[in-house]
Amino acid sequence: MYTASDLRKGLKVIIDGEPYIVTAFEFSKPGKGQALYRTKLRNMITGLSIDRTYREGETFDPASLEERAMQFLYKEGDHYHFMDNETYEQIIISEESLGEAKSFLIDNLNVKVLLFGERAIGVELPNFVNLRVMKTDPWVRGDTSKADFKPGTLETGYVLRVPPFIEEGELITIDTRTGEFSKRVKE
């Protein structure tokens, strides 16, 4: 059982019998008032998002989903193909069911595919993945006038903020839970 204070991005809960994942979360507490937990939740079956506000003390059942170790094979249009590491069975997950995970999928990545009943409804990524920076502005050494961050585009098309010293073509580690830069990979 979770309570409202456990709510955070990525938490999976059951609402009205269906599995939802928290995709956005904000804690708020108006002066002298009660704590409110504002969330955006995505229905893991339909892909539809809802906004809900919860109060301190409200409880949730965790969405217990079956997890299967699979490998990401390739993408074809909106379809993402995965293969079960044990049975070699292949499955397809749609882009909308993948949500943000699609930004971090590179070929041959090992993930956990989540099943609700028989249905594959999403994937769980490793906390850290390495991806290559395909596009970013060059670093001018000693230039302190620039912002602390610059945008960088990854091989998946995902754009994130990277430190100024990162150059095009470098491999970096991303924290998939936050979608943020974690460190530079020494090759």
Place this chain on the structure above:
Amino acid sequence: MAKNWPLARRKKALQQRAHILREIRQFFIEKGYLEVETSHRIPTPAPESHIDAVPSSTWFLHTSPELCMKRMMAAGYEKVFQICRCWRERERGSLHLPEFTLLEWYRAGGDYRSLMEECEKLIRSVATGIGLGQNLTFRGCKIDLSEPWERISVKEAFQRYPRTTVTEALEKNLFDEVMVQEIEPKLGLRKPMFIYDYPAQRGALARLKQEDPTVAERFELYMGGLELANGFSELVDSEEQRKRFLMENENRQFNGKPIYSMPDRFLAELDDMPPSVGIALGVDRLVMVFLDAKTIDEVVAFTPEEL
């Protein structure tokens, strides 16, 4: 590049934070306030419905220096200010840290209206001190700091903006939701805004308004939709204060929270306190406003997750 580059890149923000703190101190020293330091670890916090203290052995870390500073007021210190760390259990979000910095100041005489003016002067003086002009940009809003700032009562805010009235929101226990979702995001977008006269039950330590005892002489300051400060005309009647604390504890019990023992020394001395005003201002948030920071994490050296 340092290994801890998230900390390294906050250097400029932390330098500006230090500058802001110097300007705050300067303002109060020039106005004849005494800077005080009261105990962070206390035997019992003020019982308030929705504020939870972090236990420290059998005592607690203070959630605000309010009670100790009021005891100083009662003992004859007429103008005091303090900048200190405070702790509140389970408060964490992009605008909340469970350990944060509060500025509190108390002054004998005047009422909450004069305190609003003093608050204006403080923030304008800090803005000038750090080299800002009459305007600043925060969360995409160009905020004009010239006096006077806007003032609106809670009742008017409910009339102006949303779908319900104060009474109805309180009855349905939706007051906080309406404030957070409908009203707060619209406060202080062009000029800083004071929202005042909160429902009596939302000001456990505030004096009720004589002309209308359904409201407390309490206000909050907002800039760019962000709540920055909470001030009021202080309640200096110990009997009434004890009743309020008991009621707050009842609410706590109803919500399944631990109840706190009565702060007896504070209550025993409260009747000695002259009519006063007092205010708590979130220093981290003020720094956020001046630096146009998106999250509170950007203006502190360490968040709990980074320790």
